[in-house]
Amino acid sequence: MACHCGGKIVNVSIYVPATSANLGPGFDCMGIALDLWNEIHATPADDLQIEIDGVGADTLPRDDTNLVIRCMKMMYERAGEPFHGVHLRMVNRIPVAAGLGSSAAALVGGLLAANHFLDSPFTSAQILRIAVEDEGHPDNVAPAFLGGAVLAYLEDHVVTHVNLPIRDNLTFVAVTPKFPLLTETARGVLGDHVARADAIFNVAHASFLTAALTTGNLPLLRRSLADRLHQDARKHLIPGFDAVYAASQRAGAIGTVLSGAGPTLLAVVEAGAPAQAVAQAMVNAFEQTGSTAVARILPPTTMGAHVHMKAQRTPHGAR
Ligand SMILES: Nc1ncnc2c1ncn2[C@@H]1O[C@H](COP(=O)(O)OP(=O)(O)OP(=O)(O)O)[C@@H](O)[C@H]1O
Numbered sequence: 001m002a003c004h005c006g007g008k009i010v011n012v013s014i015y016v017p018a019t020s021a022n023l024g025p026g027f028d029c030m031g032i033a034l035d036l037w038n039e040i041h042a043t044p045a046d047d048l049q050i051e052i053d054g055v056g057a058d059t060l061p062r063d064d065t066n067l068v069i070r071c072m073k074m075m076y077e078r079a080g081e082p083f084h085g086v087h088l089r090m091v092n093r094i095p096v097a098a099g100l101g102s103s104a105a106a107l108v109g110g111l112l113a114a115n116h117f118l119d120s121p122f123t124s125a126q127i128l129r130i131a132v133e134d135e136g137h138p139d140n141v142a143p144a145f146l147g148g149a150v151l152a153y154l155e156d157h158v159v160t161h162v163n164l165p166i167r168d169n170l171t172f173v174a175v176t177p178k179f180p181l182l183t184e185t186a187r188g189v190l191g192d193h194v195a196r197a198d199a200i201f202n203v204a205h206a207s208f209l210t211a212a213l214t215t216g217n218l219p220l221l222r223r224s225l226a227d228r229l230h231q232d233a234r235k236h237l238i239p240g241f242d243a244v245y246a247a248s249q250r251a252g253a254i255g256t257v258l259s260g261a262g263p264t265l266l267a268v269v270e271a272g273a274p275a276q277a278v279a280q281a282m283v284n285a286f287e288q289t290g291s292t293a294v295a296r297i298l299p300p301t302t303m304g305a306h307v308h309m310k311a312q313r314t315p316h317g318a319r
């Protein structure tokens with residue numbers, strides 16, 4: 001049941017931002033949308049065609065194992081409708097398996113495309129819940145969907161979330177070494193238990209971070225970005241982590257964290273400060289430890305995933 005509005009097929013273009021999850025102490029419950037966008041242009045069809053431009057063009061599958069298609073099919077199944085196919089053109093800018101929310105962007109994009117073609121049977125809250133349940137944690141999908149800096153937690157099939165009204169005195173430098181690190185791998189090195197002192201440390205720092213982001217208090221922010229739940233256990237997966245961290249601090253970053261599950265390192269920089277110098281220092285430090293890296297200076301965005309519709313004349317016999 002494709003969306004035929006007034007006898008016309010309505011194509012859809014979906015834009016989904018990159019996201020950085022955790023922000024240091026907010027493991028699995030804090031994330032921020034960044035101004036780097038993937039596009040999915042979808043046309044209802046009776047077969048499957050996938051065109052990929054940009055990141056992942058050589059590696060992402062072009063069949064029904066593609067995450068976007070898997071998510072579209074999941075929505076059709078939930079709606080009790082048969083999925084016949086789709087023509088997709090993806091323009092990818094978010095690096096894959098890099099800690100900048102590529103899977104969340106694919107997931108949210110697929111769910112929104114399917115919901116559109118199904119004539120919107122699912123509410124935004126339902127789509128967010130489906131996305132969080134599929135990803136397993138909300139800290140990428142919530143900011144990808146909603147935009148901004150988001151606190152989110154899934155409990156009893158309900159996603160509790162809040163957008164933080166963060167001050168506009170920050171920008172972010174994301175430096176991505178050229179080796180992928182699947183989230184699954186980076187979660188696999190984490191233990192099942194944490195010491196009480198470490199739990200208290202993270203509760204305190206995540207709370208300070210929330211206050212620092214909303215008040216723009218940079219000295220507090222500088223002290224807030226520490227973590228004891230995941231970064232230390234993951235460092236060995238990212239050769240050069242300590243050197244890159246130190247280089248970012250020397251170059252003037254307020255703080256630097258592992259972006260999502262890594263391997264991207266995310267430096268938080270005061271807006272107007274020389275972000276380019278921080279980026280270069282981090283790239284150089286990665287290079288000195290044998291990894292080529294790409295730096296992106298990414299302001300936060302308060303805009304989340306959004307959908308543009310475009311009507312076309314219905315071809316004769318189209319479903
Ligand atoms: N544009 C895309 N189109 C289709 N599938 C994608 C796309 N981007 C990512 N994926 C899928 O998501 C997987 C990577 O997800 P993973 O969670 O490991 O990394 P990430 O989302 O980039 O990092 P993080 O969750 O730490 O931010 C890829 O192997 C691929 O299966």
Ligand SMILES: N[C@@H](CCO)C(=O)O
Nearest residue numbers: 021027028183260261
């Ligand atoms: N909170 C998640 C984000 C990556 O998907 C993690 O660090 O494993």
